[in-house]
Amino acid sequence: MDPQIIIARRVARELHSGDLVNLGIGIPTLVANYVPADLKVFFQSENGLIGTGPIPEQGMAHPLLTDAGGRPISALPGAATFDSAMSFGLIRGGHVDVTVLGGLQVDADGHLANWMIPGKMVPGMGGAMDLVSGARRVIVAMQHAAKGKSKIVAKCSLPLTSTRPVDLVVTDLAVIGFAGGKATLMETAPGVSVAEVMAVTEADLTIPGTVPEMKL
Amino acid sequence: MDPQIIIARRVARELHSGDLVNLGIGIPTLVANYVPADLKVFFQSENGLIGTGPIPEQGMAHPLLTDAGGRPISALPGAATFDSAMSFGLIRGGHVDVTVLGGLQVDADGHLANWMIPGKMVPGMGGAMDLVSGARRVIVAMQHAAKGKSKIVAKCSLPLTSTRPVDLVVTDLAVIGFAGGKATLMETAPGVSVAEVMAVTEADLTIPGTVPEMKL
Amino acid sequence: MNPVSVEEAVAMIPSGASIMVGGFMGVGTPERLLDEVVRQQKTGLTLISNDAATPGKGVGKLFDAALVSRLTATHIGLNPKAQQQMLANQITVDLIPQGTFVERIRAGGCGLGGVLTPTGVGTLVADGKRLIEVDGKSFLLETALRAQFALVHAFLADYLGNLTYALTARNFNPVMAMAAETVIVTAEHIVPVGVIAPDHVVTPAPLVDYLIANG
């Protein structure tokens, strides 16, 4: 299975009926494709919409209805639109149940870095800092390694997005939780062993007695 | 002429087309009755309305459309309704051009006291403190004296509504301005002499060379 | 959003709870919820409400039944019963400026620790509060205000819980609907999903925990 699809499918299992969910760009956006139809999840787009729907059919796109990247989207029946003060009031105020974000690094303490590489990539943090500070549950969806280097590091070398630790990291190889304040290996991807995960993970991982395989 | 009507008519002359105006309860409410029909003034009711209209005709009152005292009002074509955060954003943010408020005392420095008499009347300040802090222009509309005692005092003995000085006080006897930081007699009511105003005013008034009579 | 009966909804509120109640002089107040709070005799309430309304109306009913032990409000001058209870020290009352009241609740609902307001600087309202200078101007630090329950009255609610409000009955309702652990809503009309246009929704459905069902 495509690594991105493994991640998206596994993250989708973290969502519950009634949840208000904000998906970042990149892999997180794919999560919406794997939510079961009977699960009533509200998706927020931080540019001012709850109830985002799929990409509109040919000829139905409207220039005044887009996602946070400026791409055309649709709105489901029961959608609500609002200004940016409300949108970030929802985010910072703890009304977003789950945010799924991409990451550059997550460290052993659960700290996330995902908004800049000094001297190289300085795009601005957009809504990421508010999402990590304010959402009830923060899930990072990212590849386990980039160019052979672990993205689960001992200590973030890149500037932090927030000092608030994330709740869960889902990669193509593993699910890592931070409930006890330290990185714990919760699950491994199908066909991946605990030893294989440890071998490609820079951070020290706590390994429980049994580590189940991801259900996808 | 009824003293209240003198005050209301004189205050009405301070309003300009396009002004957003907030009228307090009591004498200030009467001001709306004396605004010329060709003057396009927006009246705000701080419970969430711009475009207040007259008391509705018999049988047309709606329980969800009231003034800040809970009394039925109407809304003019082009009215707008909003929540209390917006209503006080308008007030505190300097978007209200003129507020007209009642007063218990105004002192020589232009300080207003109008919200409590310790040990006697402790109703709460409602929106008065925000209006005096935030409106571009603050006009106090009140009787010059109560029970024979001047309400224009040397120094307020009652708790202040704000440390921001008011711009104008209009009474049944006089118009008093505070442009120079000190109480100045601007006008006298029809048939009232400067000496008569000074005799019933506790505060020291600056008296210009000529003091015209109020136009009503 | 879960549809519940008014009895079930109020049964969730323990005596001694903190409740925010929408409305301005009883306009836009969830009367059915307050009637049931009185029927179920929830005592020792901490009430956060703009005013005390008038006896027999809106939150005035809570003072009629002597259910309030603490009150945060902006004005109680039109309810003699609330005044009496305050002067007799039966209730502890914190009277604050209306703009400060709504910003504190908004801060509570929007995850802000507080706001800096010029309102009240140099007055009795400033007592015990931090004064903070920004660019040479003084402001009071007013901290966030939240409650366990918000009792909200809407005009339209759809089956998901999206809400609109009518005219001056909007007032504090949308702000309070963000600032409590549990949000309970009455609506004048419950309508199918899609009846309320997205641009007209004021309170999005995910903010509503319980909607009082018809009948």
Add this chain to the structure above:
Amino acid sequence: MNPVSVEEAVAMIPSGASIMVGGFMGVGTPERLLDEVVRQQKTGLTLISNDAATPGKGVGKLFDAALVSRLTATHIGLNPKAQQQMLANQITVDLIPQGTFVERIRAGGCGLGGVLTPTGVGTLVADGKRLIEVDGKSFLLETALRAQFALVHAFLADYLGNLTYALTARNFNPVMAMAAETVIVTAEHIVPVGVIAPDHVVTPAPLVDYLIANG
């Protein structure tokens, strides 16, 4: 509100002015006003805008024409020209979190000196800012942000200047319409008074200084 031509409106903006421009990635941006700003070559602008859009679209046009000297925004990663100008020190850029950006503008428009936000505590964003504790929790003091001009795009405007917005084109427009000395508005449609119901007005008429007239 005064109806004016787009040429007259932009002629009021001096070079070097501070301008807030509504829109999110060019959606909900007053394009006609920006085209005219480019035509009239207003240089050295201080721009306050969520993002830099993309070349040729929204505020991206201002970077194409190199009219911006200072920028306060939340994200400029999708406009390579803005990135280049930043890295070449042609523009001074202040990148701040989006929730902080909108709250600072709202504070500016609502007469608040600032707000306390948890966002950015312990990160680079906290550099040089005051850290304030409330009930044992740390917040950054973020101060109010205002501009000389707000350029706002609405969906409907009535003859008085009441505004509504459509779908995700609302974004920063209503907040900016409160936070500038002079507010200039383009609308997709201008409609008679009464067409917009009072409950649907988002920006009340008295906030609008100039509306770009049809034709």
